[in-house]
Amino acid sequence: MTVLVVYMDVIREAIARKWFLALALSTTIALAIVGLALRLDVVDGALAASRLFGQILDSDIKSIDIALRPVFQVGAYAVYYIVMVTGVFGCSGFGPSMLAPGRIEHLLSLPVRRIELLLGTYLGVVTISSVIAMYGTIGLVLILGVKTGYWNWGMISAGWLAAISFAPIYASMLVSSLIVRSAPFCGLVGISLVTAGIVAGYRENLLALWEPGIGRTAFELLMAPLPKISSLAQIAGHSAASAPIDPGEMARLVAGSSVFAAAVLAFGAWLFEKKDF
Amino acid sequence: MNAIEATGVVKTFAGFLGRRPRMALCGVDLAVPAGMIFGLIGLNGAGKTTFIKALLAVLRPDSGAIGVLGGSPEAPAIRKKIGYLPERLHLPRVMTPLQFLMSVARIKRLDNPAQHAMHQLERVGLASERSTKLGGFSKGMRQRLGMAAALIGAPELLVLDEPTDGIDPLGRAEIRRILLEERSRGATVFLNSHLLSETERVCDRVGIIASGKIVRSGTLDELCGTKDRYKLVVEQSLDTEEMKQLGFASGEQPGEWICQASDGEALMARLDQLRRANVCFIELRPEQKELEEVLSDVVNGAKQ
Amino acid sequence: MTGKRRRYGWLVLAALLLLVAGWLMWPTRSDTSAQQREITFPNHQRSHERQRLAGRRRALTLLNKLGETTQQEQLERDPLLVALSGAAAKGTHLVFEVEALKDTPIGQIVIDCLTNADSSPLDKVEEKTGISLMDSVDRIAGASGLLLVEGDFSGAKLEGLFDGAEATAKGQTTIYANPDAPGGQAAVWNKQLLILTRDRETLDEAIGLLEGEVPFDDKTIDEENSFGEIYGSLDVEQAAGMFPGSSDVGNRFAEAAERVELHVDASEDVAIVANVSGGNNDALNELARAVGGALSLGRIKARAEGDDDLAELLDFASVDPDEGAFEMEVALPLQFLEDKLADCRWMGNSNQP
Numbered sequence: 001m002t003v004l005v006v007y008m009d010v011i012r013e014a015i016a017r018k019w020f021l022a023l024a025l026s027t028t029i030a031l032a033i034v035g036l037a038l039r040l041d042v043v044d045g046a047l048a049a050s051r052l053f054g055q056i057l058d059s060d061i062k063s064i065d066i067a068l069r070p071v072f073q074v075g076a077y078a079v080y081y082i083v084m085v086t087g088v089f090g091c092s093g094f095g096p097s098m099l100a101p102g103r104i105e106h107l108l109s110l111p112v113r114r115i116e117l118l119l120g121t122y123l124g125v126v127t128i129s130s131v132i133a134m135y136g137t138i139g140l141v142l143i144l145g146v147k148t149g150y151w152n153w154g155m156i157s158a159g160w161l162a163a164i165s166f167a168p169i170y171a172s173m174l175v176s177s178l179i180v181r182s183a184p185f186c187g188l189v190g191i192s193l194v195t196a197g198i199v200a201g202y203r204e205n206l207l208a209l210w211e212p213g214i215g216r217t218a219f220e221l222l223m224a225p226l227p228k229i230s231s232l233a234q235i236a237g238h239s240a241a242s243a244p245i246d247p248g249e250m251a252r253l254v255a256g257s258s259v260f261a262a263a264v265l266a267f268g269a270w271l272f273e274k275k276d277f
Numbered sequence: 278m279n280a281i282e283a284t285g286v287v288k289t290f291a292g293f294l295g296r297r298p299r300m301a302l303c304g305v306d307l308a309v310p311a312g313m314i315f316g317l318i319g320l321n322g323a324g325k326t327t328f329i330k331a332l333l334a335v336l337r338p339d340s341g342a343i344g345v346l347g348g349s350p351e352a353p354a355i356r357k358k359i360g361y362l363p364e365r366l367h368l369p370r371v372m373t374p375l376q377f378l379m380s381v382a383r384i385k386r387l388d389n390p391a392q393h394a395m396h397q398l399e400r401v402g403l404a405s406e407r408s409t410k411l412g413g414f415s416k417g418m419r420q421r422l423g424m425a426a427a428l429i430g431a432p433e434l435l436v437l438d439e440p441t442d443g444i445d446p447l448g449r450a451e452i453r454r455i456l457l458e459e460r461s462r463g464a465t466v467f468l469n470s471h472l473l474s475e476t477e478r479v480c481d482r483v484g485i486i487a488s489g490k491i492v493r494s495g496t497l498d499e500l501c502g503t504k505d506r507y508k509l510v511v512e513q514s515l516d517t518e519e520m521k522q523l524g525f526a527s528g529e530q531p532g533e534w535i536c537q538a539s540d541g542e543a544l545m546a547r548l549d550q551l552r553r554a555n556v557c558f559i560e561l562r563p564e565q566k567e568l569e570e571v572l573s574d575v576v577n578g579a580k581q
Numbered sequence: 582m583t584g585k586r587r588r589y590g591w592l593v594l595a596a597l598l599l600l601v602a603g604w605l606m607w608p609t610r611s612d613t614s615a616q617q618r619e620i621t622f623p624n625h626q627r628s629h630e631r632q633r634l635a636g637r638r639r640a641l642t643l644l645n646k647l648g649e650t651t652q653q654e655q656l657e658r659d660p661l662l663v664a665l666s667g668a669a670a671k672g673t674h675l676v677f678e679v680e681a682l683k684d685t686p687i688g689q690i691v692i693d694c695l696t697n698a699d700s701s702p703l704d705k706v707e708e709k710t711g712i713s714l715m716d717s718v719d720r721i722a723g724a725s726g727l728l729l730v731e732g733d734f735s736g737a738k739l740e741g742l743f744d745g746a747e748a749t750a751k752g753q754t755t756i757y758a759n760p761d762a763p764g765g766q767a768a769v770w771n772k773q774l775l776i777l778t779r780d781r782e783t784l785d786e787a788i789g790l791l792e793g794e795v796p797f798d799d800k801t802i803d804e805e806n807s808f809g810e811i812y813g814s815l816d817v818e819q820a821a822g823m824f825p826g827s828s829d830v831g832n833r834f835a836e837a838a839e840r841v842e843l844h845v846d847a848s849e850d851v852a853i854v855a856n857v858s859g860g861n862n863d864a865l866n867e868l869a870r871a872v873g874g875a876l877s878l879g880r881i882k883a884r885a886e887g888d889d890d891l892a893e894l895l896d897f898a899s900v901d902p903d904e905g906a907f908e909m910e911v912a913l914p915l916q917f918l919e920d921k922l923a924d925c926r927w928m929g930n931s932n933q934p
Contacts, residue, residue, distance in 0.1 A: 002353075002384060005380070005383040005384050006384075008383075009380050012372070012376065013369055013371060013372065016371035016372065017371055062873065062876075062877070062898065062899040062900070063876070063877040063880050063881075063895070063896070063898070064877070066896050066897075066898075066899070097369065100367040101365060101367060102363050102364075102365040102366050102367030103366075103367040103368070103369070104335075105330065105333075105335045105361070105363045106361060106363050106366060106367075106423075106426070108333065108334065108335045109333040109335065109356060109359060109361035109363075109436075110356060110381065110384045110385065111353035111354065111356045111357035111384060111385060111386070112353065112384050113353060203608070204608055221603075224602075224603035224606060224607055225599050225600075225602040225603035225606065226606075227606075228606060252605050252606060253606060255605050256602045256603075256605035256606035257602075257606075259598050259601050259602040259605060260598075260599070260602040262598050263594075263595050263596075263597075263598030263599040263601075263602055264595070266591050266592075266594040266595035266598055267591070267592065267595035269591040269595075270588055270589070270591035270592040270595060273584070273587070273588040273591065274588050276290075276330075276335070276336035276337060277330070277335050277336060337584070351584065
């Protein structure tokens with residue numbers, strides 16, 4: 001399958017780029033620091049004392065899973081938004097690179113359809129960002145699990161929710177490179193959509209401040225199809241902290257974000273098909 | 278069968294931000310028989326690269342029809358049989374030549390991509406650099422690698438845009454050899470080159486494009502040769518007036534004379550006149566124009 | 582399909598998918614995240630409690646204890662706490678904010694028990710004294726041998742408490758005692774505070790505190806600690822006994838703790854805050870860890886037994902160690918308490934006046 005070939009090429013290219021190796025290495029170092037610097041005393045399943053870099057952290061004695069909930073929640077938010085931001089800046093170059101004069105003509109002369117090129121590149125980049133997200137998440141779960149004996153697999157949701165949330169962001173970035181072939185422009189589109197997605201998650205709160213009228217309706221319609229980045233972050237945090245979440249709401253937001261990504265890619269396919277190189 | 282058939286191909290590039298639209302192809306008609314080396318020449322901006330891109334569906338003509346290897350270039354099955362070298366090949370800096378060629382081989386669904394890749398690397402003289410990152414390649418090396426990518430999978434049609442650009446003279450000789458090998462194999466080669474001397478040396482047929490149209494096309498003899506003019510090199514000539522009276526005009530080089538003869542008898546009559554004047558000639562051949570001169574004539578004619 | 586038509590197909594698909602995305606993520610009325618249980622632990626005096634305290638203070642002439650000496654001073658103090666201070670110094674004392682508890686689920690359970698009994702104690706008291714516990718009583722406080730009831734007793738017939746009781750006045754206090762029936766005496770201070778004791782000494786002490794005849798130590802009961810629906814302090818032995826099945830923790834508690842201050846918020850589920858203080862910091866720290874561990878084990882046990890409600894509330898349990906003390910927070914689910922109290926068996930052997 002040609003999509004798979006393009007996909008694997010993107011993965012190979014990403015691995016060959018030192019940037020991703022540096023990211024993997026820095027993530028590993030950060031996890032190692034947390035692992036070595038954090039000492040947790042657990043007595044009868046309760047967190048009796050915690051030390052970070054030798055300093056005693058002033059905290060209540062609680063059941064270890066309760067005590068770690070804020071840690072996991074903060075960790076979930078951190079993983080989620082770090083994946084967003086590093087994904088935007090780290091992956092902004094793939095689309096423009098594929099579309100570079102001299103490369104795109106060569107690629108299009110090969111027996112590959114334009115939609116296959118688009119999909120293969122998209123899936124490859126999303127896979128890379130997912131791997132990074134899961135690496136950080138699983139690393140955190142493992143470190144804290146080994147230290148405390150408490151294995152919070154709910155934290156994994158932060159990783160896969162971050163990956164799902166990044167998918168529509170990258171779709172927009174990739175399609176924007178078809179309009180303006182520029183890595184900084186792609187990055188700008190990505191950050192703008194992340195920001196818009198955060199605002200979209202708080203639309204109900206913002207609508208309360210708006211007088212009914214055309215402006216409010218326009219805002220509502222504009223925000224409706226956008227991926228709800230902040231809402232999904234909240235769900236990731238709640239899931240990591242073992243707090244109750246509404247599975248129906250999560251399913252709707254995840255499905256909606258995925259459909260938005262598909263919509264953007266379909267638009268990208270239209271653009272790509274009609275574009276001359 | 279024709280490897281390439283183009284009929285009435287028109288392509289206009291839309292104006293942007295106040296710029297006027299530019300008609301790059303104004304009704305190109307061209308047929309390239311299979312199994313030959315065809316060279317397309319023209320000035321900058323004549324439409325060569327645009328036409329090549331239209332052949333590969335990299336861009337879509339506004340009107341007209343293009344057939345490649347009996348099918349549409351839009352079809353991946355047809356493009357599988359084409360090897361293309363772009364004018365400026367942009368290679369991913371972090372890849373190695375082997376990885377790049379294997380990627381091309383995989384997209385072409387070739388069995389044993391590594392084997393195909395190594396074979397072509399050896400052909401273009403880059404086997405020793407197979408694991409060197411492309412970021413460290415010179416222009417000539419990148420051009421060779423592009424050539425190797427075009428050759429992967431033994432394509433039926435090779436489309437080469439400036440294949441010897443940036444390559445040293447010995448390298449160009451290698452490329453010529455490869456092109457002749459491909460023709461011997463039965464492939465059709467469609468190339469575009471500014472190096473007219475290279476075009477003269479390998480092409481069986483040449484097309485001249487000017488202002489978005491094919492204005493002349495044919496074999497080199499048909500384009501550059503003259504029917505009734507002959508070039509003569511003499512050992513010791515008479516003075517110019519005397520030679521003129523005998524019907525010979527002076528050529529470009531000392532000792533070169535041009536005569537006009539409508540047929541063999543007329544030519545023999547001229548030569549007899551020379552012999553009677555005790556002028557000894559050491560070379561006689563039909564006069565051929567340089568391709569450059571032909572191009573110039575064609576372009577100026579097109580302007581008029 | 583021509584190339585152009587195929588291309589436009591993508592555009593149409595994009596538009597349709599965008600509509601679907603908008604529909605999927607359109608906010609719905611029922612779009613509220615699952616609510617997480619919230620527990621408010623009473624660990625400081627809130628504004629309504631400060632106002633309540635301010636409203637209760639009276640200008641009292643007290644024999645204020647200042648170190649080794651005493652001095653009669655006029656001080657603004659809560660009379661009930663003043664009267665309680667003597668018995669409080671000797672052991673367990675608890676104050677029940679009846680007016681606030683009446684509106685709580687736990688209060689309702691207690692009231693139901695009291696009103697549904699064959700011979701309802703509430704009816705008996707009202708019959709004898711004219712005091713309606715539901716309407717007239719604001720607070721009840723208890724300590725060893727002492728029961729204080731605060732409310733509006735202006736129309737009460739307290740002679741009915743004890744048959745043949747004689748009323749004598751002393752300052753603002755009216756004392757009801759039956760010289761022929763030892764063990765039963767009461768007093769009413771300022772028609773607002775009913776004092777019931779088992780012995781005359783305890784009654785005299787309470788009255789003496791209010792009338793400025795018995796030395797009053799401010800430190801015995803801190804008015805700033807009068808928050809929650811139930812508050813006071815527990816005898817260390819009694820507090821240690823609240824760890825059933827964890828006798829090691831109970832023993833350690835008895836050894837290390839010197840004072841246990843208790844506050845209960847019963848507005849929804851019952852939230853308990855216990856401040857445990859003692860002299861040996863190390864022993865207290867060890868005790869804090871042991872208590873934390875016991876709570877954690879209790880939570881694990883509740884989960885294992887399928888008591889998710891209790892387990893969920895034990896999620897909120899914590900122990901906060903400090904210098905020379907630690908604070909324990911634990912919540913008990915309403916259902917748990919309903920199951921324990923609703924059959925009213927706790928009423929069976931109670932000593933009632």
